[in-house]
Amino acid sequence: QKEVEQDPGPLSVPEGAIVSLNCTYSNSAFQYFMWYRQYSRKGPELLMYTYSSGNKEDGRFTAQVDKSSKYISLFIRDSQPSDSATYLCAMRNNYGQNFVFGPGTRLSVLP
């Protein structure tokens, strides 16, 4: 079993839809969770950063962490064609410096 699993997609949705992106993980020691957006041939861009369980909202983006289920989600409301990208989840424990990345989900928002 991989340490972090993520559906690679592609996921296609119509403009305006609510998008749900998810990652599951196996290491219960993970405490820090991040979501990145990566456009083709560009470096990843940090979208959300959360610590431990709970929800965090920023504009159209909401991140949820459920540590009991080892499951994290990123919701995008009112999706736009400009949201079309690959979304990567990443996580680490309290001690390590390096984050473990999921494989990424390719999202296409169709106008």
Next chain:
Amino acid sequence: GAVVSQHPSWVICKSGTSVKIECRSLDFQATTMFWYRQFPKQSLMLMATSNEGSKATYEQGVEKDKFLINHASLTLSTLTVTSAHPEDSSFYICSASLGQNYGYTFGSGTRLTVV
């Protein structure tokens, strides 16, 4: 916010030559930088962790003599691909963090093509 500047954004080189990629933290000091490699439609693969003033820590399977990492100052880390071969063609990305309670900021990436 934290900005990491990576250069060049793309480079084409001949087999057998060496290529240097630079990453600079523009508005903060980066004690640690990470170097990743990414193949098309795949996720980021950590190559090495670069610590200022000391030797880099390489991940299993990454050739230390081929991928030379230097972190001589708190704002600059370099990755040199030595004696490049076509199979080294890939997207290379660096990242750094302001600290434990912050996320990691990535450079814009370098697309290396070895012909």
